[in-house]
Amino acid sequence: xxxxxxxxxxxxxxxxxxxxxxxxxxxxxxxxxxxxxxxxxxxxxxxxxxxxxxxxxxxxxxxxxxxxxxxxxxxxxxxxxxxxxxxxxxxxxxxxxxxxxxxxxxxxxxxxxxxxxxxxxxxxxxxxxxxxxxxxxxxxxxxxxxxxxxxxxxxxxxxxxxxxxxxxxxxxxxxxxxxxxxxxxxxxxxxxxxxxxxxxxxxxxxxxxxxxxxxxxxxxxxxxxxxxxxxxxxxxxxxxxxxxxxxxxxxxxxxxxxxxxxxxxxxxxxxxxxxxxxxxxxxxxxxxxxxxxxxxxxxxxxxxxxxxxxxxxxxxxxxxxxxxxxxxxxxxxxxxxxxxxxxxxxxxxxxxxxxxxxxxxxxxxxxxxxxxxxxxxxxxxxxxxxxxxxxxxxxxxxxxxxxxxxxxxxxxxxxxxxxxxxxxxxxxxxx
Amino acid sequence: xxxxxxxxxxxxxxxxxxxxxxxxxxxxxxxxxxxxxxxxxxxxxxxxxxxxxxxxxxxxxxxxxxxxxxxxxxxxxxxxxxxxxxxxxxxxxxxxxxxxxxxxxxxxxxxxxxxxxxxxxxxxxxxxxxxxxxxxxxxxxxxxxxxxxxxxxxxxxxxxxxxxxxxxxxxxxxxxxxxxxxxxxxxxxxxxxxxxxxxxxxxxxxxxxxxxxxxxxxxxxxxxxxxxxxxxxxxxxxxxxxxxxxxxxxxxxxxxxxxxxxxxxxxxxxxxxxxxxxxxxxxxxxxxxxxxxxxxxxxxxxxxxxxxxxxxxxxxxxxxxxxxxxxxxxxxxxxxxxxxxxxxxxxxxxxxxxxxxxxxxxxxxxxxxxxxxxxxxxxxxxxxxxxxxxxxxxxxxxxxxxxxxxxxxxxxxxxxxxxxxxxxxxxxxxx
Numbered sequence: 001x002x003x004x005x006x007x008x009x010x011x012x013x014x015x016x017x018x019x020x021x022x023x024x025x026x027x028x029x030x031x032x033x034x035x036x037x038x039x040x041x042x043x044x045x046x047x048x049x050x051x052x053x054x055x056x057x058x059x060x061x062x063x064x065x066x067x068x069x070x071x072x073x074x075x076x077x078x079x080x081x082x083x084x085x086x087x088x089x090x091x092x093x094x095x096x097x098x099x100x101x102x103x104x105x106x107x108x109x110x111x112x113x114x115x116x117x118x119x120x121x122x123x124x125x126x127x128x129x130x131x132x133x134x135x136x137x138x139x140x141x142x143x144x145x146x147x148x149x150x151x152x153x154x155x156x157x158x159x160x161x162x163x164x165x166x167x168x169x170x171x172x173x174x175x176x177x178x179x180x181x182x183x184x185x186x187x188x189x190x191x192x193x194x195x196x197x198x199x200x201x202x203x204x205x206x207x208x209x210x211x212x213x214x215x216x217x218x219x220x221x222x223x224x225x226x227x228x229x230x231x232x233x234x235x236x237x238x239x240x241x242x243x244x245x246x247x248x249x250x251x252x253x254x255x256x257x258x259x260x261x262x263x264x265x266x267x268x269x270x271x272x273x274x275x276x277x278x279x280x281x282x283x284x285x286x287x288x289x290x291x292x293x294x295x296x297x298x299x300x301x302x303x304x305x306x307x308x309x310x311x312x313x314x315x316x317x318x319x320x321x322x323x324x325x326x327x328x329x330x331x332x333x334x335x336x337x338x339x340x341x342x343x344x345x346x347x348x349x350x351x352x353x354x355x356x357x358x359x360x361x362x363x364x365x366x367x368x369x370x371x372x373x374x375x376x377x378x379x380x381x382x383x384x385x386x387x388x389x390x391x392x393x394x395x396x397x398x399x400x401x402x403x404x405x406x407x408x409x410x411x412x413x414x415x416x417x418x419x420x421x422x423x424x425x426x427x428x429x430x431x
Numbered sequence: 432x433x434x435x436x437x438x439x440x441x442x443x444x445x446x447x448x449x450x451x452x453x454x455x456x457x458x459x460x461x462x463x464x465x466x467x468x469x470x471x472x473x474x475x476x477x478x479x480x481x482x483x484x485x486x487x488x489x490x491x492x493x494x495x496x497x498x499x500x501x502x503x504x505x506x507x508x509x510x511x512x513x514x515x516x517x518x519x520x521x522x523x524x525x526x527x528x529x530x531x532x533x534x535x536x537x538x539x540x541x542x543x544x545x546x547x548x549x550x551x552x553x554x555x556x557x558x559x560x561x562x563x564x565x566x567x568x569x570x571x572x573x574x575x576x577x578x579x580x581x582x583x584x585x586x587x588x589x590x591x592x593x594x595x596x597x598x599x600x601x602x603x604x605x606x607x608x609x610x611x612x613x614x615x616x617x618x619x620x621x622x623x624x625x626x627x628x629x630x631x632x633x634x635x636x637x638x639x640x641x642x643x644x645x646x647x648x649x650x651x652x653x654x655x656x657x658x659x660x661x662x663x664x665x666x667x668x669x670x671x672x673x674x675x676x677x678x679x680x681x682x683x684x685x686x687x688x689x690x691x692x693x694x695x696x697x698x699x700x701x702x703x704x705x706x707x708x709x710x711x712x713x714x715x716x717x718x719x720x721x722x723x724x725x726x727x728x729x730x731x732x733x734x735x736x737x738x739x740x741x742x743x744x745x746x747x748x749x750x751x752x753x754x755x756x757x758x759x760x761x762x763x764x765x766x767x768x769x770x771x772x773x774x775x776x777x778x779x780x781x782x783x784x785x786x787x788x789x790x791x792x793x794x795x796x797x798x799x800x801x802x803x804x805x806x807x808x809x810x811x812x813x814x815x816x817x818x819x820x821x822x823x824x825x826x827x828x829x830x831x832x833x834x835x836x837x838x839x840x841x842x843x844x845x846x847x848x849x850x851x852x853x854x855x856x857x858x859x860x861x862x
Binding site: 027030031110112116118120123125126204208209223224227229230231247249250253254256257258261346364368369370372373374375376377378379380381383384385386389390391401402403404406407416417418419420421422423424425426427428430 | 458461462541543547549551554556557635639640654655658660661662678680681684685687688689692777795799800801803804805806807808809810811812814815816820821822832833834835837838847848849850851852853854855856857858859861
């Protein structure tokens with residue numbers, strides 16, 4: 001009989017063995033030329049639609065299980081693949097092939113006084129671990145980005161997408177082999193046991209970085225357990241602050257786009273702060289527009305007083321200011337000053353994206369200087385924090401931490417650097 | 432009576448309270464101009480020699496305790512301050528003032544198709560935690576670097592330097608106050624209990640990065656426990672590989688400088704690998720020179736055969752290849768090929784500094800491309816991996832991890848970035 005601890009030991013060994021195989025693959029992949037990597041991406045883009053039937057069959061089984069388990073419609077929608085969605089993945093891979101190869105870029109270079117020639121060059125990270133939930137397209141997006149940057153990737157998706165992910169990784173590994181790349185460059189880890197995440201994020205020495213992508217719970221669990229360096233992504237308790245000197249129409253447009261363009265994404269706004277000088281006129285109109293768009297307003301006392309007993313307006317509790325709703329809900333408060341807005345954001349924000357609407361230069365300067373976040377918007381929607389919108393051509397996540405990368409991450413963020421020093425026998429003097 | 436768990440709770444609260452005070456100070460410090468920060472550094476450089484008496488008195492008490500506890504002479508030497516050493520700290524602060532301010536540097540900038548003006552600018556990290564051993568000068572060096580980059584710093588030195596560190600931090604905080612800066616920008620944490628390290632490295636949300644500086648045990652303990660992002664520094668199991676096409680004299684010069692310039696530093700070489708084609712002539716001479724320099728040679732079988740029964744040559748065990756001696760010891764092996772040297776380094780190296788000596792271009796190219804380390808030297812001593820030597824003007828440590836910074840870290844590595852996006856009311860289209 002196999003006891004729980006044997007299973008546990010087996011799972012750990014399985015994850016570490018996958019990591020070792022990925023590591024060996026990374027060594028082969030690192031020196032690959034851009035031409036070879038782009039040919040691989042194009043071959044993948046060709047294979048996915050060609051093998052659409054087997055991908056959709058596997059996906060249908062995942063969808064059926066999710067429905068049988070009573071999953072919400074929105075979750076089923078995120079999970080469901082179609083010919084169009086598979087074609088979209090292929091399109092993403094072709095776009096990736098068009099992007100410059102970050103590997104080999106000389107970041108800095110100089111000749112020292114003693115004649116040593118110094119170069120800091122971009123090199124692949126090595127083995128990248130991805131822990132993610134939901135959409136199966138992340139499997140292909142993340143693998144494509146990792147491979148283009150010369151990395152092997154360990155994928156740990158959710159149990160609900162297991163069959164879809166497995167079908168996609170089969171296509172990926174088949175094409176890797178056909179193109180003369182090591183198939184271990186992409187490995188799908190067991191996804192039914194939470195412990196596989198722990199084994200992945202503690203495989204120090206085997207895995208170079210872990211990127212969690214998903215809800216706050218997933219991200220916290222990874223960061224708390226990890227001994228491998230991890231990059232926090234994506235929790236966005238974003239604010240729109242409407243300053244005393246805001247243009248009324250601009251403020252409404254930015255507010256509605258920030259809140260309602262897509263409510264389920266991390267760059268959606270969750271709290272509106274309005275300067276008191278503007279509150280009498282702005283708050284009732286903003287709340288009316290939010291209500292028209294189907295948004296439930298969680299109002300502080302001053303907002304409640306201004307809008308009275310309106311349907312869909314509920315009193316805000318202390319928790320509301322810290323909540324990333326990811327839904328048609330918005331907390332709304334009146335503040336006495338720009339300084340109070342900055343303090344509120346400092347106390348409750350998650351360091352993702354913060355926006356100010358103002359025509360006043362010194363207010364804009366103070367907000368951008370004092371607000372501590374990955375992205376600070378002046379008179380623009382929070383929805384713009386996105387690798388594609390920023391012109392990066394792709395995105396593997398949005399970092400909300402300060403080390404390594406902050407904000408949208410794409411190809412250069414999946415590399416590290418190496419110092420190359422060329423001499424002719426130089427030695428260092430005793431002091 | 433106060434039980435252990437109350438003490439424990441008290442220590443945790445003390446560390447977290449220091450972190451909160453540092454956090455508040457960081458908010459004030461971040462927007463400080465370069466002129467104000469440089470004036471602070473010059474004032475510190477003036478105060479340290481002026482207050483040398485109180486610093487040396489505190490240091491004498493530390494030295495006496497260390498002697499009474501039977502500390503080794505080398506440890507006592509590292510610990511001991513003198514007028515000259517205090518003047519050296521002041522000189523370091525003046526040099527720091529000459530360096531450009533990293534804060535505010537525009538790293539990238541562009542105008543997007545929709546007219547949004549995008550800027551990625553350098554900003555301070557916020558609160559930096561330093562965990563270190565030994566020399567009290569690290570207290571001043573680390574504080575100076577952190578302050579110049581606009582950060583507050585939490586210092587956790589070793590118990591053996593407590594009185595010295597405390598005297599130095601008293602000077603630092605007095606000058607901070609005199610110069611109109613928040614004195615909480617530099618806080619010295621309790622150093623007698625290992626638990627204070629744990630409380631520091633788990634203060635997620637209060638501390639932005641932790642940098643351990645010291646032996647392998649300290650660094651591992653920090654990285655294993657940390658939930659705050661940490662930067663691994665300094666473990667250097669560095670190799671010198673003498674290729675078949677090496678110039679004999681160049682190889683000897685680089686070998687001796689790499690091993691014997693200073694044996695106790697992380698960029699010192701610990702293993703010599705010699706290509707078999709050169710072994711008959713090179714190994715006996717290299718071993719003789721190492722012996723003359725007082726180095727004990729840990730020889731593999733082929734080396735033992737070449738040098739016979741020489742005094743100071745001992746057989747290498749498997750452990751030797753993984754050992755960072757930090758002493759007058761060196762492991763020496765003969766390898767059959769460049770490939771075998773690369774494999775040996777990949778299996779045993781710590782990713783710090785690796786050197787090849789060769790006149791052959793393709794060997795140099797293969798070595799630099801395949802060896803995975805922070806710095807790779809071609810025909811140059813491993814001793815050059817150093818912030819000062821690389822022209823950075825300073826150094827807070829040498830990162831051996833791949834995220835954020837790799838190799839010597841100075842001012843820019845103590846910053847993060849922030850995206851600033853300036854618009855005129857732009858919103859993002861639905862898709």
